[in-house]
Amino acid sequence: MMSLRLRLSLTLGGAFALIWALAAAWMLSDLRNQMMFSLDQRLVASARMVAGLMEQLPALPSKGEGTHFSAEQLNIPGGMACQVSSLRGEILARSHSDPGQTLEAEKMGFHDQIIDGAPWRSFTLARGDLRITTADRQIEREALNMSILLAASVPVGVALLGCLCLLWLGIGQGLAPLNRMRDALMRRSPDSLEPLQVQPLPSELQPLLDTQNQLFQRIGKTIERERRLTGDAAHELRSPLTAIKTHLQVARMTEGAARDQSLARAEEGADRLHRTLEQLLLLARVEGSLSFDDGVQCSAEQVAKLAIQDAAGGDRQRIRLQLPTRVSHAPVKMPAVLSIAALRNLLDNALRHTPDEGPVELSLQTSGNRVQFVVRDHGPGIVDDDLQHLTQRFWRNGQSNGCGLGLAIVQAIVQRCGCTLHFDSRPDGLRVELTMPLQPT
Secondary structure: OOOHHHHHHHHHHHHHHHHHHHHHHHHHHHHHHHHHHHHHHHHHHHHHHHHHHHHHOOOOOOOOOOEEOOOOOOOOOOOEEEEEEEOOOOEEEEOOOOOOOOOOOOOOEEEEEEEOOEEEEEEEEEEOOEEEEEEEEHHHHHHHHHHHHHHHHHHHHHHHHHHHHHHHHHHHHHOHHHHHHHHHHHHOOOOOOOOOOOOOOOOOOHHHHHHHHHHHHHHHHHHHHHHHHHHHHHHHHHHHHHHHHHHHHHHHHOOHHHHHHHHHHHHHHHHHHHHHHHHHHHHHHHHOOOOOOOOOOOEHHHHHHHHHHHOOHHHHHHEEEEOOOOOOOOEEOOOHHHHHHHHHHHHHHHHHHOOOOOOEEEEEEEEOOEEEEEEEOOOOOOOHHHHOOOOOOOOOOOOOOOOOOHHHHHHHHHHHHOOEEEEEEEOOEEEEEEEEEEOOO
16 A cells, blocks of 8 residues: 555645646746747847948949858858848848848748748848848757757756655655654554653644544543453352352252242342342443433433332332422433433332331422432431442442442443432431433423
């Protein structure tokens, strides 16, 4: 594959060469026109000079082949021909001795003519009874023009090649920071996720470096979540599996009521294992980048009722829903799965910590584009020092029999969906306030 440096060099160099070629063609065309104009002006100046010379010479013969003057006598530059003729066309004098080289003098001014098969450029000037014609060969004019154009083209070509070389070197120097980034990435170990440090760096490449470092950070967080999930699963699933295995061994060795009791406890362990696995997988999905948007939209009242239906088993009958007189029907601005899961975990936690089949109260109220759910239990409350640990993974107080993931999942949903979570512990129970955004109506 073509390198970036070569691609840029070819693109910019081609455009640069095209511009230089057009400019050179324009310059050389103008130079040629100026050269031809100068040569024409030389013919005019020579004719006028000969006319002035003729006025100073003795009388010329009136007919015949005329008098022959050398080019030096007529002060004609080398390579040029001069002819003096009368109004009747008689040649009175000329600078060349070949009778076949008769210059046409009938037309005044500039004229292109063919003499002995060769093209000539002539100029005829009328002065009294005389016509002075000066001429030079087109081939000599073109040879002089080509030599001048060649002399002018060489510096242009050398300058163009020099500019292309400087362009190649300049592009290489400009791409040097990219090469340093490449070398820094190649020197890193495959497991290295530290931010990439490349200095100095142009401002155009700084966003690329920042994006690269952000990618390293996201990869690091993803790997850390996977490690935490693996460690949490290994730690939390060991106890239920050991208990299930123990109870099944006891059931295999016993009969009657003892066997039924061991099987019942094994079933309880399997249920706890199932709940723990579900909570771990949900927490991993919430903390990851997986999408929960299934197109389902629920209002605040629907979220409350669905969360009550999903609450722990038959204990859902203990939940008392208190709705205000006017409830907003605007849908919650977050995936319905997450809003229901967060509120359900709060209800499960409240049911678990409310003793003696006591009630759990759920109320909601809307304010602007937000809805606030308040879950209140009638348990003993939590000491202030333990409030900061409520949303930590696998943290449990001495009276809890859960897996310690419910409130951690709620906290992860709050951080992902722009919600707020507040705990208020009082002597008559714990109040948890969960605020969710509503879609604007």
